[in-house]
Amino acid sequence: MSDELIKCDCCGRKISKSSVISGVNYDLFTSCFDKHYTRCDKCNSVIDVNDIYWRKGCKYCSHCYFEEGE
Numbered sequence: 922m923s924d925e926l927i928k929c930d931c932c933g934r935k936i937s938k939s940s941v942i943s944g945v946n947y948d949l950f951t952s953c954f955d956k957h958y959t960r961c962d963k964c965n966s967v968i969d970v971n972d973i974y975w976r977k978g979c980k981y982c983s984h985c986y987f988e989e990g991e
């Protein structure tokens with residue numbers, strides 16, 4: 922099954938499974954993933970780029986941002 926193709930949810934391109942980042946609600950080509958998602962600098966969980974919380978140049982998910990407080 923190494924040539925199994927998956928459709929990217931972003932651009933619709935068919936890509937091989939090894940180039941796909943799969944999440945709960947998405948399958949994305951790696952470069953498309955970078956456009957729409959990033960990772961929390963603290964817990965490394967995936968965050969939508971619209972949901973990034975910035976503090977001192979670091980990216981946080983809402984959970985880590987509010988947990989750290991201050």
Ligand SMILES: [Zn+2]
Pocket residue numbers: 929930931932933934949950953
């Ligand atoms: Zn795409």
Ligand SMILES: [Zn+2]
Pocket residue numbers: 961962963964965966981982983984985986
């Ligand atoms: Zn986090």
